[in-house]
Amino acid sequence: MRFRLLPLFLCALPMIAHASEGHDSLGPTLLALTIILVAAKVGADLAQRLRQPSVLGELVGGVLVGNLHLFGFDGFSFIGTDPIVDALANLGVIVLLFEVGLESTVQQMARVGASAFAVAVLGVIAPAVLGFGVGVVLLPTHSVYVHLFLGATLTATSVGITARVLRDIGQSQSKEARVILGAAVIDDVLGLVALAAVSGIIAAANQDVAPELGPIAVIIGKAVLFLGGSVGLGVLLTPYLYRNAARMRGGGVLLGISLAFCFCLSWLAGVFGLAPIVGAFAAGLILEGAHYQPFVDKGEHQLEQLVRPVSNFLAPVFFVVMGFRVDLATFAHLDVLGLALALTVAAFVGKQLCMLGVLDKSIRKLPIGIGMIPRGEVGLIFANIGLGLTVAGERIIDDGTFTAVVIMVILTTLLTPPALAWSFQRVAR
């Protein structure tokens, strides 16, 4: 009996597996989300007990979970390669920047606009020069193009970490926060410009022609067009949009329409060559309490209160995944540690110089220099492009240099949350 049963069972198994296929194709993602959320909450708890921003705990929680393979446990590595988790992480940082944007208005941002612009420009020039210098000193045998690219890699500012720290320590409505966030948006444009400039120079060198300014003008033009157009049209049209939406029936209209607005501008930002989070932040700036007051009058919660649970769910996914991708084994490359540390110092010092751009005397400078430090995934994207570029047969970024950039990104990411919290405490004294 048992022997007759077995082959039939084996032959039915794939059918049963197939039957449940539609069911549990989401299985790995569900398990990954469980692990990520637990790591986030445990990490945030420990960070808070050590008087650190929650986001540091989420990052470190991700680092620990992501490096269990160093201790021989490889069961969690699927988290790093799950495309759904990756997408949820990116949605998380989009919703986070939207939420942070909601806490300021376009007018408030415009008021710190000059300082933000000066901070952004200095925050690109200073690290670029220092990064170039590090290249000249530590990689003297490499070509000038390598030094240029290294400088460009240090220009980026990754605003996700800073935005989250500002929220964690209750400072996202401060003037300092607005200067940092405004400068980071401008930095996203300037970073693209720096990358295009260096890439253009390299391309021109390969073809033995003079580099041209056309592509850079296009990048700047597109960015200005998006930011000016979205904010201009947004400020004009959203009151009308929300007045009509408030007449709509059905539940969750305020949250649904607002998220649609956020996703729409995030998508448009991507179309115009900018990071989606820039669009999400702009969407948050444009929306003001007055626009959705009719919903609140109807008994809905404030928009901030509705967005908060969504960002509380998704934003930790971003930070845990960001930590997860930190490969601690990188630090074992002792030969590049010197270059890595020099780049990290250049990254720190370079962004400290940018606080000289603060024109408004009522704005505290120290938090701004520190808030601009994180390089995050933007620095990695730059370095990654460098891996694929060559001049006269020499790779612009070789494996060692790439590893050094990765270590720099890890250090700027992990050191910023405690440093930024400390800087606000210090100026408060």
Place this chain on the structure above:
Amino acid sequence: MRFRLLPLFLCALPMIAHASEGHDSLGPTLLALTIILVAAKVGADLAQRLRQPSVLGELVGGVLVGNLHLFGFDGFSFIGTDPIVDALANLGVIVLLFEVGLESTVQQMARVGASAFAVAVLGVIAPAVLGFGVGVVLLPTHSVYVHLFLGATLTATSVGITARVLRDIGQSQSKEARVILGAAVIDDVLGLVALAAVSGIIAAANQDVAPELGPIAVIIGKAVLFLGGSVGLGVLLTPYLYRNAARMRGGGVLLGISLAFCFCLSWLAGVFGLAPIVGAFAAGLILEGAHYQPFVDKGEHQLEQLVRPVSNFLAPVFFVVMGFRVDLATFAHLDVLGLALALTVAAFVGKQLCMLGVLDKSIRKLPIGIGMIPRGEVGLIFANIGLGLTVAGERIIDDGTFTAVVIMVILTTLLTPPALAWSFQRVAR
């Protein structure tokens, strides 16, 4: 000058595109979410004005957006193939069932357990017999295996639609809702049993041996193990888990831990061969207000209020996508419309008979028969498996029969929301 600029620009373009690649790989998903959320809210608004549940509007909104290609506009078809959107839709129905589960307790479900079990069993047997009969009458030249499979296809209950309608019309805490939801959970098990039984019979016929009961016992055993184990252990352990979690610092602990619990049971349900939504519903049942009272005492919102925005964001994605996948061109297959309508009638009538299983006299029967009607994606999964099975060279489900099943699924899905709302109004009079 312009002619020298062009080639350089063209050569720099891929770099710029590459630079923004990390940025806007999420682009299509963001655009899709924008379209989906707008379609959901506009559809829900219109449905409410016609005194229908919002979910009908979301479904119809999805149907319209998904069938624009019939009018020559093909720009939105990417929505149906975006794997991220698909995953968000599935997360949406998981969070929805978790939310609906939160509104009942294990005790309340146990109290209607006998009725739910009887309803589920009758709700499998009656449609299976009727479906078999439809096959015998309308497909007389096909083998008995085709008739058997057709019967099995009608057994499934897709609980997402019903759960959402119950929430929309404010009935998710009614006894009728509990019977429907409990029966649907049991149906998920019985549907797998029916599928395994028919598949086993077909496999045995192909090998010319007698079918065995082993695989079916395994399915039932796994399901009972999961449901009993998760509910039993859950009821025992969650108070302890939540007492400790309440001591954790950092924001969003209640929502984070609760979603982790929901995702964990959803994942486990999949591992045990059940639908993830069964696990999510069980998680919601297990969690009770008393468990998370310490959080509320600390000033957090009620868990329902925290989950609501997440489900308000994600659940409409599920229903719009479900509507999106309805291909109206299917109805042009006039040759199978007769079979489709006969199957639909069998699907309706079969589930009406199951209200005879209601043992508690205080429970109104009409809404229960109607709440069990939707076949949703479960029926499609069954039919899909049939497409791949053959007996003696004859395909169990041919293209025409498959199309008829699809039409039956569409009709049961779209007719249930108005019918269920009507049934509750009728019994209220």
